[in-house]
Amino acid sequence: MMNQRPDRPVLTVDIGGTKIAAAVVAPSGEVVSRARGASPDSDDDQELVDAVARVAGEALSSIDARTTDMAALGVSCAGIVNVHDGVVVYSPNVTALRRTPLKMMLGDRLGIPVRLGNDATLAALGEWQFGVGAAVQDLVYVTVSTGIGGGIICGGRLLEGSCGAGGEVGHMTIEVNGPRCACGRTGCWEALGSGTALAARTVHRLDQGEPSIIGELVGGDMAKVDAQVVSIAAQQGDALAQEMIGVTAFYVGVGLGNLINIFNPSVVVVGGGLTKIGDALLGPAFATARERAYVTSACDVDIIMARLGDDSPLLGAAALVWDEGT
Ligand SMILES: [Zn+2]
Incomplete structure (x- = not known):
């Protein structure tokens, strides 16, 4: 990968x-x-294509550029993306994308080559190329947010899998009889270590009548309990909030430990909204990851914070275009 970067910019969405x-x-x-x-x-995919073309057009017109000045369009979206066929098989939040030949539709619309990828996979590519740097050959990227996603760089290559769905780390089973996941299975990492899991776990304990300031913070509306509220309560010394963050950190760490064992990365990059909780979550999570990782007895691993924030999938989409050539 990354043999020669073309001199033309990339339009990304x-x-x-x-x-x-x-x-x-x-x-x-x-x-x-x-x-x-x-x-x-x-649910109309054509309306989505119209909206993408409109927003992309605004990004171009603000610098007086035209579509044909671009090397290609790089597209990132959540869900299962068959990168070879250019089909978005399923996207959890975008109901217009169900077995949608998005690569073909956007290519027809914009008249330039299109590359597609899963958002977390592309974020891994972005963090690798523009965050940590491509000198690193083995990297695991994980984003912990309302869900958990990730991407794997293995031996200097992005792991795509047979149909482009590689790196769906959030759905590895952590507890066989664990809570139900949004994907319909039970005990997935996402169902135990995400922000959604943190909120659900906290609400469950509050419903049992545990004393906590969280109820006050949300004005009694349990639907407003989220990771941010729990974090605020923890900072104010709330014991339940601190315990819930500790439990979530443990599960985040267990999953990271599994990934370290499977891929033996030199660097693990962790991003996503839940990292805003900071050391109260990341300290114990990273410690658990090291304790659980068998391979760290042979070689150490750096566990670091992501650097690119919301730009990582966009930069990854650009890197995908350059890597594959156009
Ligand atoms: Zn799942």
């Missing part, structure tokens, strides 16, 4: 459940233009 972000990325990795728009509230 990240399609989410509520918003579409577009950026023009220069070959240096610099984002030279951005635009954002709302995702259409519709």
Whole structure:
């Protein structure tokens, strides 16, 4: 990968459940233009393509560029993306994307080559190329947010798997009889270590009548309990909140330990909204990861925070275009 980077910029788009972000990325990795728009509230894939074209067009027009100035369009979206066929098989938050030949539809619409990828996989590629640096050959990237996603760089290559769904780390089983996951299975890492899991676990204990300031913080509305509220309560010394963050940190660490054992990475990069809790979560999570990782008795691993924030899938989409050539 990364033999020769073309001199033309790449148009990139990240399609989410509520918003579409577009950026023009220069070959240096610099984002030279951005635009954002709302995702259409519709099951119609053509409406989604229209919205993507509109937001992408805004990113181009603000720097007086045309579609044909771009090497290609790199597209990131959540869910299962068959990168070889260019089909979005399933996206959890975007109902318009169900077995949608998005690569073909956007290519027809914009008239430039299109590359697609899963958002967490592309974030891994972005963090590798533009965060940690491509000198690292073995990297595991994990994003812990409302769900858990990830991507694997193995021997200097992005692991895609047979149909592009490799690196779905959030759905490895951590507890066979654990809580139900959004995917329908039980005990997935995402069902135990995500922000959603933290909130669910906390609400369950509050419902049992545990004393805590969290109820006050949300005005008695349990639907408002989220990772951020639990974190605020923990900072104010709330024992239940601190315990819940500790339990979540443990599960985050167990999953990271498994990944370290399987891939023997030199670097693990951890990003996503839940990392905003900071040391109270990450300290014990990273310690558990090291304790649980058998291979660290032979070689150590750096566990570090992601550097690129929300830009990582966009930069990864650009790197995907450059890596594959156009
Ligand atoms: Zn699952």
